[in-house]
Amino acid sequence: MDKRLYQAWESCVKCGICRSVCPVFKEEKSEPYVARGHITLLSEFIKGNIDFKEETAKDYLYKCLLCTTCVESCPNNSETDTIVEITRHEVIKRHGLPMYKKVLSKLLKNRKLMDFAFKSATTFSPLFVKEINNPRKGINLRISLSEIERNRTLPPLSKKTFLDKYGSNKNRAEIAIFPGCLINYTYIEIGDAFIDILNKLKIDFTVPKKQLCCGAPIYFAGNFEDTRYLAEKNIELFLNLDVEKIIILEPTCASMIKIDYPKLFMYFEDKKWEEKARKVAEKIIDPISYLYNLANIKERLRKLDIKTTYHDPCHLKRALKVKDEPRYFLKAITNYNEMKEADRCCGNGGTFSIDYRDVSLKIASRKVKNIVDSKAEYLVTTCSACLMQLTDILHLENKDNIKTVHLLEILNEALEV
Amino acid sequence: MNAKRKAYDMLKKKLKNKCLTDTLSRIQYAYDATQKMYPPDIVILAEDTNDVALTIKIANKYKIPVVPRGWGSGFTGGTLNVDGGICLSLEKMDKVIELDLENMMIWVEAGMVNWDLQGYVKPYGLFFPPDPSSWKFSTIGGNIAENAGGPRAVKYGVMKDWVKGLELVLANGSVITVGSKNIKDVAGYDLVDLIVGSEGTLAIVTKALLKLHPLPEAKKTMQIVFDNMREAAVMVNKILLSGVIPVAIEFVDKFAIKTVKDATGVDLPDADAILIIEVDGNKAEVELQTQKIEQLAKDNKSVISFSIAKNAEEEEKVWFARRTISPTLKRIANDKLNEDIVIPRSKLAEMIERLEKISKKYDLSIVNFGHAGDGNIHVNIMYHTDSADETKRANRAMEEVFDECIKLGGSITGEHGVGITKQDFLEKQLGRTQVELLRRIKKAFDPNNIINPHKMRL
Numbered sequence: 081m082d083k084r085l086y087q088a089w090e091s092c093v094k095c096g097i098c099r100s101v102c103p104v105f106k107e108e109k110s111e112p113y114v115a116r117g118h119i120t121l122l123s124e125f126i127k128g129n130i131d132f133k134e135e136t137a138k139d140y141l142y143k144c145l146l147c148t149t150c151v152e153s154c155p156n157n158s159e160t161d162t163i164v165e166i167t168r169h170e171v172i173k174r175h176g177l178p179m180y181k182k183v184l185s186k187l188l189k190n191r192k193l194m195d196f197a198f199k200s201a202t203t204f205s206p207l208f209v210k211e212i213n214n215p216r217k218g219i220n221l222r223i224s225l226s227e228i229e230r231n232r233t234l235p236p237l238s239k240k241t242f243l244d245k246y247g248s249n250k251n252r253a254e255i256a257i258f259p260g261c262l263i264n265y266t267y268i269e270i271g272d273a274f275i276d277i278l279n280k281l282k283i284d285f286t287v288p289k290k291q292l293c294c295g296a297p298i299y300f301a302g303n304f305e306d307t308r309y310l311a312e313k314n315i316e317l318f319l320n321l322d323v324e325k326i327i328i329l330e331p332t333c334a335s336m337i338k339i340d341y342p343k344l345f346m347y348f349e350d351k352k353w354e355e356k357a358r359k360v361a362e363k364i365i366d367p368i369s370y371l372y373n374l375a376n377i378k379e380r381l382r383k384l385d386i387k388t389t390y391h392d393p394c395h396l397k398r399a400l401k402v403k404d405e406p407r408y409f410l411k412a413i414t415n416y417n418e419m420k421e422a423d424r425c426c427g428n429g430g431t432f433s434i435d436y437r438d439v440s441l442k443i444a445s446r447k448v449k450n451i452v453d454s455k456a457e458y459l460v461t462t463c464s465a466c467l468m469q470l471t472d473i474l475h476l477e478n479k480d481n482i483k484t485v486h487l488l489e490i491l492n493e494a495l496e497v
Numbered sequence: 498m499n500a501k502r503k504a505y506d507m508l509k510k511k512l513k514n515k516c517l518t519d520t521l522s523r524i525q526y527a528y529d530a531t532q533k534m535y536p537p538d539i540v541i542l543a544e545d546t547n548d549v550a551l552t553i554k555i556a557n558k559y560k561i562p563v564v565p566r567g568w569g570s571g572f573t574g575g576t577l578n579v580d581g582g583i584c585l586s587l588e589k590m591d592k593v594i595e596l597d598l599e600n601m602m603i604w605v606e607a608g609m610v611n612w613d614l615q616g617y618v619k620p621y622g623l624f625f626p627p628d629p630s631s632w633k634f635s636t637i638g639g640n641i642a643e644n645a646g647g648p649r650a651v652k653y654g655v656m657k658d659w660v661k662g663l664e665l666v667l668a669n670g671s672v673i674t675v676g677s678k679n680i681k682d683v684a685g686y687d688l689v690d691l692i693v694g695s696e697g698t699l700a701i702v703t704k705a706l707l708k709l710h711p712l713p714e715a716k717k718t719m720q721i722v723f724d725n726m727r728e729a730a731v732m733v734n735k736i737l738l739s740g741v742i743p744v745a746i747e748f749v750d751k752f753a754i755k756t757v758k759d760a761t762g763v764d765l766p767d768a769d770a771i772l773i774i775e776v777d778g779n780k781a782e783v784e785l786q787t788q789k790i791e792q793l794a795k796d797n798k799s800v801i802s803f804s805i806a807k808n809a810e811e812e813e814k815v816w817f818a819r820r821t822i823s824p825t826l827k828r829i830a831n832d833k834l835n836e837d838i839v840i841p842r843s844k845l846a847e848m849i850e851r852l853e854k855i856s857k858k859y860d861l862s863i864v865n866f867g868h869a870g871d872g873n874i875h876v877n878i879m880y881h882t883d884s885a886d887e888t889k890r891a892n893r894a895m896e897e898v899f900d901e902c903i904k905l906g907g908s909i910t911g912e913h914g915v916g917i918t919k920q921d922f923l924e925k926q927l928g929r930t931q932v933e934l935l936r937r938i939k940k941a942f943d944p945n946n947i948i949n950p951h952k953m954r955l
């Protein structure tokens with residue numbers, strides 16, 4: 081492992097500040113579920129003072145949202161997310177990959193297999209899902225499928241993926257688009273909105289057909305080897321494109337590719353690929369900042385007479401440091417009211433919301449009062465995972481009158497042809 | 498060993514999943530902000546006074562050490578299980594028991610976090626004055642045990658000035674309440690005052706009765722920048738002599754200014770020292786106090802600039818910089834000897850000069866900041882642990898700091914306590930007779946020496 085990564089844990093002074101901000105700790109109130117606890121375990125594990133397997137240490141390893149709220153408040157910038165990911169990986173390295181993780185990585189590494197899985201699900205979906213319309217279009221399962229509970233609102237499934245619709249082999253364009261799996265398979269309408277915007281602005285784009293999942297789900301689960309495979313494939317693809325910018329629609333995928341890819345190669349002490357990853361990183365930007373920087377968009381937005389509030393996705397605000405741009409747009413075109421603690425994590429955290437649904441919902445629930453108090457009719461965000469989680473909690477708490485939308489959908493609505 | 502096994506079996510039987518015994522949990526309850534590690538044998542996550550009493554009873558029967566624990570933000574190792582045994586965590590006991598608005602007092606459980614208490618009473622127009630920099634991540638129990646204080650101590654005092662009563666679990670497991678809501682109460686020795694600052698070595702605090710204070714109508718934060726540290730120290734006394742009693746007068750020396758700037762990017766002036774001053778009261782009082790301080794600043798040639806925070810945001814910025822110094826020091830060197838000496842206020846300037854001399858003599862960075870208003874200086878001697886020579890010099894420098902401090906009539910600790918990190922210096926400070934007396938008091942409370950033993954050399 082590259083020595084530069086050591087700073088992530090060697091910098092911790094065990095002051096305990098992270099206890100005052102960690103959303104999981106707030107619910108669990110116990111040291112294993114806070115940055116300081118995670119960091120201590122890892123350094124002891126790496127030093128060889130202790131050993132543990134995934135089964136025995138599951139909660140210690142996985143009850144963390146990787147939301148980086150602690151990193152933001154830590155006076156020493158101790159990167160708990162990096163630490164937790166590395167620990168998860170080290171444990172797998174020492175004790176092997178559990179079966180379910182093998183299956184998942186097989187799926188993500190092969191686009192056809194993944195398409196097949198989602199499309200079969202779509203074909204059979206009427207049998208086991210019930211559609212809902214509010215707070216936004218989604219589905220409830222009629223039966224409990226593995227860990228996913230019946231009362232959970234999931235995004236709708238669709239027959240045609242985003243890549244089916246727009247994917248191409250075109251190499252040269254002003255910008256390239258990487259939708260991310262959630263938009264590719266489920267929230268396609270968000271991707272559509274962005275394409276609409278680009279067409280209205282007459283921006284030449286390409287959606288490289290060969291792109292693979294960024295690898296975030298398996299990277300967060302500690303499977304660095306297979307992530308490396310995906311990273312190399314995507315980096316090659318991106319480096320071969322002749323484009324100004326690469327727009328990554330999902331903040332999680334964007335921060336994965338921009339920030340975690342270089343870190344991954346640092347971990348493998350692979351200077352050559354780290355270099356390449358950093359080159360790609362320079363071109364990466366989220367769609368909102370991209371639009372914000374365009375000269376010709378602002379005066380073409382008409383005012384919408386709706387009341388909105390905004391939820392900051394962790395990866396957009398804390399990883400990519402984008403917080404003012406979404407607010408700029410919402411203030412300019414809607415009746416915007418900032419909710420309290422807008423940047424409090426929604427509690428989704430990827431598989432966290434499946435493994436620890438109870439804690440995840442408690443964390444989400446803390447947002448509901450602030451959302452309601454803001455008097456918004458529309459809860460706006462910029463991440464599909466947050467959208468899914470917030471839709472779920474609002475539906476569960478009978479707040480269907482508040483609609484959940486992606487900022488790109490609002491911008492598309494407001495943008496004159 | 499056998500006794501331990503029996504005790505732990507019994508605890509597990511009675512307290513079930515409130516006991517943690519796996520290696521990982523034990524490691525995660527092994528440390529505090531001293532960064533030292535002493536894993537306990539078992540962790541008890543107590544949920545109420547009964548859980549605490551039961552744990553203590555069993556510990557006493559089998560003569561096993563019990564170490565009370567709040568949020569583990571202590572700076573002197575008070576909550577470390579240096580001799581194994583039981584870690585008795587009170588972090589789950591965080592509820593308000595009774596808010597008595599008429600008497601302006603509140604009963605809370607010991608595991609409540611200071612900041613949460615502030616949030617709870619604020620809607621009633623009240624606040625709890627003790628404000629250690631760690632208020633967002635330390636408990637009332639820990640604050641009581643260490644007699645914690647913060648910047649506001651100049652005007653409002655420290656924990657002991659605000660604790661009116663305590664529910665205690667004694668070493669034999671019995672539960673008593675000491676103190677009362679009476680403003681005056683002289684029946685018997687004042688056990689409340691004895692427990693406050695006892696570092697968890699006499700009894701376990703399970704609940705506390707605290708005084709509250711009405712929120713002031715207005716407050717103002719000022720910042721005075723100096724090209725000379727000594728002048729800053731002198732200014733502190735001038736302000737107080739002028740009749741103004743600020744809520745807080747904090748100082749930051751040039752090394753501290755640099756670390757915070759580097760670490761947080763906060764915009765701070767390059768200077769030899771900064772004083773941060775807060776005043777409160779009704780609007781007219783605040784105006785008058787501010788004017789007086791501004792005049793004093795204008796009259797002083799060493800003052801580079803004087804500024805008043807215009808809004809809450811600017812205020813927070815000033816205080817954020819001050820609060821963040823301590824944990825950012827790691828950027829200078831990988832370890833520090835962190836002492837919170839206190840000296841009579843009049844000797845502040847002299848002490849600062851002596852510290853500079855010590856820094857030169859041992860060729861080590863010494864970063865100083867703290868509560869100038871009450872003479873409490875956080876002295877941080879920075880050194881690299883991989884250099885044996887530096888480590889040795891740092892230890893010598895620290896001894897000299899203590900010697901100089903005691904010579905000036907000061908004390909080796911103003912708020913962090915003695916714990917294990919300062920235990921070797923306690924006798925130097927108090928003398929043998931006094932330490933012996935402390936030992937006898939400890940024995941009277943805890944004949945089997947089970948409550949947080951091996952601390953303060955007691």
Ligand SMILES: Cc1cc2nc3c(=O)[nH]c(=O)nc-3n(C[C@H](O)[C@H](O)[C@H](O)COP(=O)(O)OP(=O)(O)OC[C@H]3O[C@@H](n4cnc5c(N)ncnc54)[C@H](O)[C@@H]3O)c2cc1C
Pocket residue numbers: 094095096529530564565566567568569570571572574575576587607608628629630631634635636637638639640641642643644645646647648696697698700701702703823824912913949
């Ligand atoms: C960044 C930082 C800044 C700080 N700033 C300040 C400051 O400005 N002022 C200040 O005074 N301190 C400060 N401290 C030190 C520390 O926060 C205080 O000593 C605080 O009171 C400790 O509270 P805790 O809940 O973390 O206690 P812990 O660290 O868990 O325990 C501290 C001691 O209290 C005992 N204890 C805890 N709970 C109980 C109980 N219920 N009954 C009996 N004994 C108990 C423990 O046994 C131990 O001896 C700071 C620490 C840090 C890391």
Ligand code: SF4
Pocket residue numbers: 091092093094095096097098099115116119150153154155156157158824
């Ligand atoms: S992670 Fe940061 S905030 Fe938490 S204990 Fe370590 S240094 Fe303090």
Ligand code: SF4
Pocket residue numbers: 101102103104105113114115118143144145146147148149150151160161
């Ligand atoms: S990343 Fe989030 S959940 Fe994990 S320790 Fe930090 S604040 Fe807590």
